[in-house]
Amino acid sequence: MYKENKLNYFRWSLGDRYDGWRLRKVDPMFSVAPFILKSRVDSQVLFEIKVPIEHIEKFIRLHKEEIPGLSIMHVVIAALVRLMSQRPNLNRFVVWHKIFARNHMNFSIAVKRSLSDTGEETIIKPYFLPGDTLQDIVRKTNLELANTQKDIQDNSTDSLSRILGFFPDFMLRSLVFVFTYLDKIGLMPRSFNHASPFHASFFLTNLGSIGIESIYHHLYEFGTCSLFVAMGKKTKESFLEKDGEVKTQKSILLKFVLDERICDGFYYARSMRTLEKILSEPSELLIPPKKVFVDAGVGKKRIDK
Numbered sequence: 001m002y003k004e005n006k007l008n009y010f011r012w013s014l015g016d017r018y019d020g021w022r023l024r025k026v027d028p029m030f031s032v033a034p035f036i037l038k039s040r041v042d043s044q045v046l047f048e049i050k051v052p053i054e055h056i057e058k059f060i061r062l063h064k065e066e067i068p069g070l071s072i073m074h075v076v077i078a079a080l081v082r083l084m085s086q087r088p089n090l091n092r093f094v095v096w097h098k099i100f101a102r103n104h105m106n107f108s109i110a111v112k113r114s115l116s117d118t119g120e121e122t123i124i125k126p127y128f129l130p131g132d133t134l135q136d137i138v139r140k141t142n143l144e145l146a147n148t149q150k151d152i153q154d155n156s157t158d159s160l161s162r163i164l165g166f167f168p169d170f171m172l173r174s175l176v177f178v179f180t181y182l183d184k185i186g187l188m189p190r191s192f193n194h195a196s197p198f199h200a201s202f203f204l205t206n207l208g209s210i211g212i213e214s215i216y217h218h219l220y221e222f223g224t225c226s227l228f229v230a231m232g233k234k235t236k237e238s239f240l241e242k243d244g245e246v247k248t249q250k251s252i253l254l255k256f257v258l259d260e261r262i263c264d265g266f267y268y269a270r271s272m273r274t275l276e277k278i279l280s281e282p283s284e285l286l287i288p289p290k291k292v293f294v295d296a297g298v299g300k301k302r303i304d305k
Contacts, residue, residue: 016186019100019186021100021103022099023295025296040094040220043259044218044257044259044260046257046258047269047272048214048254050251050253051251051254051276051279053250056282060075063286070134074137076204076231077107079279079285080107080229082289085130088295089267089296090227090262091201092226092263093262094259096184100224101295102201105130106128107125107201108197108225109124109125109203110123110203110204111124111206127140130289131292133288134282134285134286135286179192198220198222198225199223199225200224202228204228204229214230215230215255216257217255226259229254229257235250236248
């Protein structure tokens with residue numbers, strides 16, 4: 001059984017970044033693809049899965065006392081963390097025509113401080129471990145959310161945005177150019193990487209929380225985020241069983257925009273099926289995964305003690 005402990009990273013080699021390892025043991029197609037598909041906009045592929053949620057809502061009611069604040073969004077986040085622990089190629093990114101395996105797991109999650117039209121939007125960025133359980137996900141996410149929803153307190157992302165907003169346009173253009181170049185060569189300050197919502201394993205927006213359906217959101221060219229997922233509102237639809245009985249099913253729609261340069265369509269398709277299986281059995285998220293898989297392109301650069 002996987003135990004929750006801090007990951008230990010070692011055997012750094014030339015070409016690695018502080019936020020990821022350079023992948024050299026990959027199919028030649030993936031080595032060439034970033035030179036042909038030079039941007040994430042060029043490389044976007046779209047997936048969607050419809051997730052039945054009646055059993056998830058029942059699961060939440062059953063565990064709401066032992067896990068205060070538990071919601072469907074937490075279950076989805078926990079399922080994505082579990083997915084990455086089993087399908088590690090999803091945690092790759094491309095910078096300057098090179099493919100890297102991220103050496104950590106973090107999510108950028110868009111939230112509103114309030115639900116009014118003028119309510120300020122911000123980003124929380126919790127860090128997770130591959131062996132995190134649902135309880136860990138809820139604790140880490142809610143802690144970030146509680147700090148952010150205090151109107152008098154800015155998180156690191158807000159602070160960075162406010163600081164950059166003070167610069168005149170010509171200076172801001174120069175700063176963005178410099179930071180983009182530093183990011184390409186792996187020398188961008190770590191504090192900027194930590195504050196940037198564009199440097200993350202997943203970017204998640206919960207549109208269902210404001211009552212609208214999910215969308216296909218573009219990937220950002222700046223940063224290292226290769227995966228964007230949007231959660232939609234709860235919907236009900238009727239369908240006809242083989243015996244002629246009409247039944248109603250409640251579900252949410254998850255829409256994914258993915259960078260096809262980090263793994264092929266078959267890997268993505270199998271990952272989506274794995275995610276559906278994880279979401280069909282939310283009780284499995286209460287315990288750590290039996291095994292955490294390491295990106296094959298990394299080799300033996302990582303151990304979990």
